[in-house]
Amino acid sequence: METPFKVCVIGGSNSLMKSGYIPPFKAQLSRALKRDVEINNISMGGTFSHYGLWQLITKGSHKDADVIVIEYALNDSELSSFGMIGHWAQAYEGVIAKLRAEAPSAKIISPLFINRHSAMRSKFSAMAAGFAFINGRYDVETIDVNNELLSRAPEEYWTIDEWYKDGSHYTKYIQVMIADFLVEAVKAGKGHMKRDRVFAVTENHFGGAKSAVKEGIFDGLFPPEFERTNFTNSLVSQDAIKIPTGGTLEFNLKGSLVGMILVSTDGDGIVRCTVGNHSVLTSCRRKAFDTRKFDFLMNIFVLDQYFRKTVTVSEDWMPISLRVLTPEQIVATAGERVATRPTARPAEADQKELSFCIADIVYNGEIEPIN
Known part of the structure; x- marks a missing residue:
């Protein structure tokens, strides 16, 4: 009997709630792979990458995963307004470095979520750029969710405000589309490590x-x-x-x-x-x-x-x-x-x-x- 395809999910409330993207992701992925999918969800609402790092240290749920989904961009953006970019980078890179060291064969995919306030205005985000850069260094597949949403419909089809049910959470139908983005990435084999060594972005990151x-x-x-x-x-x-x-x-x-x-x-x-x-x-x-x-x-x-x-x-x-x-x-x-x-x-x-x-x-x- 074929063993289940194992997915570890680490993130905030969008990754945890019943009306989030994980239930449709599991259903779609199971149909696409024609096998059972086992979700180990260690997400927690209202937390930062630091909490995810603690989960990795103490739970070890990621070590046998085939795919790891990590979703912290929306929650971690709070730290930017407190002048905490450097400390955040140490924590987030620590999470990614630990995942790569302890689950080397897993594919890692990072959906980049943005809160409604930030999405409604065009402004450079050092935090979002940091996510993309650190993910790229470690061959983590980044899905720019809002950009994908915008590109999949004709111009003026919808407004950005229609994507959100509140300031920090996407609506149910957008969550289904996010699930589809993730399944596409898994089927395409995205997010696997391509190199044996990585030049650390922050030399003193919290991976240890x-x-x-x-x-x-x-x-x-x-x-x-x-x-x-x-x-x-x-x-x-x-x-x-x-x-x-x-x-x-x-x-x-x-x-x-x-x-x-x-x-x-x-x-x-x-x-x-x-x-x-x-x-x-x-x-x-x-x-x-x-x-x-x-x-x-x-x-x-x-x-x-x-x-x-x-x-x-x-x-x-x-x-x-x-x-x-x-x-x-x-x-x-x-x-x-x-x-x-x-x-x-x-x-x-x-x-x-x-x-x-x-x-x-x-x-x-x-x-x-x-x-």
């Missing part, structure tokens, strides 16, 4: 990054009294350590901090992040919790994004601390800017809970607890 959980040092970074909690829904089951109100996580870093994997809840508080001599107030409380539809959401916390510059890199040991403010401290810092992602808002002093749940820390180099 480590997980504190996998290295066995994660629990030891936290005070033993901090609560260990499991979060489970239909998509994930994830353990995390909760920093309580007034609690502090402190550790030393030598190297680079790639990011922290969070389990966000409606109790996410305001966190004072201190890296060496730099300090900023942050809040990761997602606006989506205001709808009361979610108990928790997986999230990625890239500290440099909140500082709007690279601060989490050091050749010597550098202290990093995260302290969850008490209600009194939130009131006392009312005049100070609280940095958030566009999908988040500052926590409020009268919230039922103020905490911060960390599932893992991804880093290059070494980390150790501060005793």
Whole structure:
């Protein structure tokens, strides 16, 4: 009996939702290949390439894939507005380099999605150019989705706005067309590695990054009294350590901090992040919790994004601390800017809970607890 054709999918919400391109892609590909298709989907909405890198480090779902679909251009574009192109390139190239090293025979295809706001205006995107350049260096097949859509219909057949159901997601019929683009690429054999060696785009990319959980040092970074909690829904089951109100996580870093994997809840508080001599107030409380539809959401916390510059890199040991403010401290810092992602808002002093749940820390180099 013929084994299923295996596809690993890594990306954001367009790659995960039921009305996205993956269900029609699976159906179309199975018909085209005349065999079963097995989809291993490790995508997660609202996350960056950094989260995908963590998935590769900890899950290993890509290693036996025939085809890997990686879709991060739309979500990662957020980092561009925070001046994070360099840090992003290290993360994204790290993902691609790791895929090529650990799944050398897999074909890798990257659909390039653009949010509605960017699509409605003609403007050069350094981020989109970076995706195309890094993909090209590693022989990853790039599908410029919006350009393909525009080229497949007569002029003035439709407006760009018709392609989107909201600011970040394509409509259902466009998702079916995206599936068709992917099937065409798979059938044509696109995305296979053509060379034995690759000249790295960023010499210090994060392809060798480590997980504190996998290295066995994660629990030891936290005070033993901090609560260990499991979060489970239909998509994930994830353990995390909760920093309580007034609690502090402190550790030393030598190297680079790639990011922290969070389990966000409606109790996410305001966190004072201190890296060496730099300090900023942050809040990761997602606006989506205001709808009361979610108990928790997986999230990625890239500290440099909140500082709007690279601060989490050091050749010597550098202290990093995260302290969850008490209600009194939130009131006392009312005049100070609280940095958030566009999908988040500052926590409020009268919230039922103020905490911060960390599932893992991804880093290059070494980390150790501060005793």
